[in-house]
Amino acid sequence: MNKQTSFSVCGESLSSPMHICGFFDSKEQQYEVIIPYILEGLEANEKVINILEGSRHGEHCRCLAENGVSITEKLSSGQLEVLASENTYINGGEFVAEKMYKTLEQTLISASRAGYESVRACGDMVWALKNLPGTDELLEYENSLNLLTPKHSVSLICMYDINSFSQNTLTDILFTHPYVIKDGKISKNPHYIEPSSLITKFSDFSSSPLKS
Numbered sequence: 456m457n458k459q460t461s462f463s464v465c466g467e468s469l470s471s472p473m474h475i476c477g478f479f480d481s482k483e484q485q486y487e488v489i490i491p492y493i494l495e496g497l498e499a500n501e502k503v504i505n506i507l508e509g510s511r512h513g514e515h516c517r518c519l520a521e522n523g524v525s526i527t528e529k530l531s532s533g534q535l536e537v538l539a540s541e542n543t544y545i546n547g548g549e550f551v552a553e554k555m556y557k558t559l560e561q562t563l564i565s566a567s568r569a570g571y572e573s574v575r576a577c578g579d580m581v582w583a584l585k586n587l588p589g590t591d592e593l594l595e596y597e598n599s600l601n602l603l604t605p606k607h608s609v610s611l612i613c614m615y616d617i618n619s620f621s622q623n624t625l626t627d628i629l630f631t632h633p634y635v636i637k638d639g640k641i642s643k644n645p646h647y648i649e650p651s652s653l654i655t656k657f658s659d660f661s662s663s664p665l666k667s
Contacts, residue, residue: 459471459472459608460501460572460573460608462492462495462496462573462575462610463491463492463495464488464491464492464610464612464636464641465488465636465639465640465641467641469610469634469641471573471604471608471609471610472604472605472606472607472608472609472610473604473609473610473611473633473634474600474601474604474610474611474613474631474632474633474634475610475611475612475613475632475633475634475635475636475641476597476612476613476615476628476629476631476632476634476635476636476644477489477577477612477613477614477615477635477636478615478617478625478635478636478637479614479615479616479617479636480616480617480618484639485614486518487639488612488636488639489577489612489614490518490519490522492575492577492612493505493519493524493575493577494522494523494524496573496575497524497529497534497535499573500534500571500572501534501571501572501573501574501575502534502536502566502569502571502573502574502575503529503534503535503536503574503575503576504535504536504538504562504574504575504576504577505535505536505537505538505576505577505578506538506539506540506543506544506576506577506578506579507537507539507540507578507579507581508539508540508541508579508581508582509539509540509541509542511579512537512539515537516537533569534571540578540579540581540582541582543555543558543578544578544582544583545582545585545587548587548588549587549588549589550582550583550587550588550589550590550592550593550596551589551592552589552592552593552595552596552599555596556596556599556600556603559576559600559603560603562574563603563607563609567607567608572608573608573609573610574607574608574609574610575609575610576609576610576611576612577611577612577613577614578611578612578613578614579614580593580613580614580615580620581616581619583620584619584620593628594627594628594630594631594653597613597628597631597632598630598631598650598653599650600631601631601633601649601650602650612636613628613632615628626646629644629646629647630646630647630648630653631647631648631653632644632647633647
């Protein structure tokens with residue numbers, strides 16, 4: 456049984472559990488949104504997980520440090536985890552939706568057992584542009600998260616670069632997120648489709664696979 460906890464993003468006060476897609480047109484815009492979100496979580500003693508390309512870890516940690524985060528302390532305590540896409544989403548050089556679902560599920564369970572009342576996570580989805588095996592399971596994975604999140608006190612932000620993903624892909628992604636961040640503002644997503652209803656549409660998606 457999850458416990459609802461409040462959190463802020465884009466200046467709006469919301470409650471977890473929540474699955475959000477963030478559409479950003481630059482790293483600067485992305486950080487304007489996620490830095491306050493991360494800082495608030497750390498100050499509230501929540502578990503905070505960031506997943507992004509390994510090559511960006513140095514830059515990411517510097518940005519957090521410049522905003523007052525004691526990186527070494529937070530990483531050592533385990534409250535903050537900065538993970539690489541290569542070791543999570545595409546571990547082994549491929550994406551397997553069920554495997555990543557179970558990885559995230561276990562992470563949430565472990566955080567709860569460690570005493571964290573809530574988890575905040577944000578993942579950069581640029582790995583999906585690498586055309587690695589299993590990338591076509593992205594929609595299935597995003598849809599499955601809407602079955603996972605209600606079981607936990609967690610807020611997830613899946614970050615998409617609108618300059619890198621095709622418009623068709625971004626349109627499809629909207630189906631799988633109850634809330635959307637666009638132009639630095641968050642709102643309820645009118646295009647969201649409930650998981651059980653979206654499953655029936657996967658056959659249609661398969662005839663028009665995600666493309667970068």
